[in-house]
Amino acid sequence: MQSKIAVVLAVSTALASSALAEPSQELIDAAKREGMLTTIALPHNWCNYGAVIQGFKDKYGLKVNELNPNAGSADELEAVKANRGNTGPQAPDVLDVGLSFGPAAKAQNLLQPYKVSTWDSIPDDAKDPEGYWYGDYYGVLGFAVNKDIFPEAPTSFEALKDSSYGSAVALQGDPRTGNSVMMAVYAAGVAEGGEPGEDAMNKGIRYFKTLQDNGNLVPVNGNAQNLAQGTTPIYFDWDYNLLAMRDELDGNPPVEVIVPSDAVIAGVYVQAISAYAPHPNAAKLWMEYLYSDEGQLKWLDGYCHPIRFNDMNERGIISKTMLDKLPPAQNYAKAVFPSLADQAAAKSAVAANWGTEMGQ
Template sequence: MSKSRLMHLSILITVLALLVAGCTPAAAPATKAPEPAASGVTADMQGLIDAAKAEGTLTTIALPHDWCNYGEAITGFKAKYGLQINELNPDAGSGDEVEAIKANKDNKGPQAPDVIDVGYGFGPQLVEEKLVQPYKVSTWDTIAADSKNADGYWYGDYYGVLAFEVNKDAVKNVPQDWADLLKPEYKGQVALSGDPRASAQAQMSVYAAALANGGSLDNVAPGLEFFKKLNEVGNFVPVIAKQATVAKGETPVITRWDYNALADKTALAGNPNIEVVIPKTGVIAGVYIQAISAYAPHPNAAKLWMEYLYSDEGQLIWLKGGCHPIRYNDMVKRNVIPAEITANLPAADLYAKAVFPTIDQINAAKKAITDGWDKVVGADVK
């Protein structure tokens, strides 16, 4: 018998023996995920922490401490990792953040932001103009696909709805809907929380007013006309409103995200009394997004900041501030949200009419508002 036939016969005998014995060849061992160290931190994560600590600083922009509980997030991050945070212009709008990246492309100094938190509609611009770099946080899979860029260039962080924040000590009758704001009793009392030519929050206010006045997610013109009327009757105050202007009665009625209004109510603690109203019509929801600058002076600190914000710990900090974190559904499913936090949130039925515009709709609305504000409304908000 030839060597070839002997070899084939040997193989056949081996296979038959395995079948008779009910055995199959052993599978290759599965690749194991990195084991956490005694501290509970994986080797990859520890490497990122070490690299971030070597950089020593994180530079943020447009993060007021009372916005979505960012004060606690900033304090917690510094305490947890021992990094310093350089906070640029807390009251800047989303457009200002984008411009800050552009203005500091070749500058690694203290005015160059590492990270930004901007309106949802800015996402495509950030990618198209190559202003941000990709990074997928370790909790990436628990962020809904329609709330993130597939390649990791940006991802949703939290959302809320546009509400009225009212100083009840200065306003006799609290307005309940957009149409109420045109009444003579609100003369010189109504303001926006940003410049609609640059601020996503202010733009979404115009968008919401459009929905309440015959417009749609594809037609914001009625929103501009509404603010034109508001300005013509003398009710609109062309200043960027904030907690201090509300408290002093300079802008006793302002439109802003519900979580910011709730934060002001808590911070002021009845001095003055603040009422937060979800309007009866024109209830619009807005998602904000996080991204890392393509020119970040501290890229590892920026990545560590993202890991912190998108961990359960960071998401709960936002929720405590009245925001709905982007991983909210995942955390509810895993039952990791303390009851004392949910007890302080507005009733869910108040949000039943909320609508979520798409990025394309937001971008179209943003262009219409920024192009049309001066022409239609003619109020220089600053």
């Protein structure tokens, strides 16, 4: 079996104590002498980044220069390349990119290594061992349920096969063109016993073929409007999107977000420091803040699961109020992250087989 990120609930005393570490005064002083941090691709409404940035400024008194909040991961790498040797305000210090872009940026010598004080509480398979990039937050594939239509929400992929969910289950679109949709199919395959990669995807395709044949799969894209109207009363997406949608609907209708008990498949973003950062000490201090309990909890306030979630939950750092807004923590403890090789194999399989199996 190919390696996966396994986020475990239990942590050792050594890991717990490391999570309480603070940045050195020497680093804080050096960052303050630089006076500024330049970020890129951090919209304030994504993962609660507005509050994260404000918290960093309030704590350390540094100015934060925000570049192109709506940039994508590829844009971030291009910004680093375009600003080699540039110490002006257009050169990003830090990056927040999709998983595949971390190793790619390292291979292109665009990153510099740095291990934060809480390094040991970041799962080993969620970080580059040399500290060039490391997971920051993740989402898991789940489904939302309109509780007006289904007061007792199903809790697994297996349950959705039941005839009581006729004309109820939807994907957001075509898994050949959307990553979250592809990973929903992949998760179903894992629930069906599929091995990582191609096997899981093919079993996932057969799973949705079963739902189609028994009349449970709706040939309409799932979204908030269709869920509220009852057209797609159950649909799949990343949990952070579903939880935000639930809050926006504000009980009209009541919505429950389910992390399936039989497959918890996660996708992670990663942080890194530019090799050409004009403010390298501010960049390191930013990383210390993001990976502190305070920074991680601010991401969680935006429903992005911080990479140290299980460590903090074990230590009782996460409030009951926040935990009550989330699906059960024990489900997240089972989260696995398909490797880049697994995802590539799955993408090839869905491109080759989805249309043939589903008649599309």
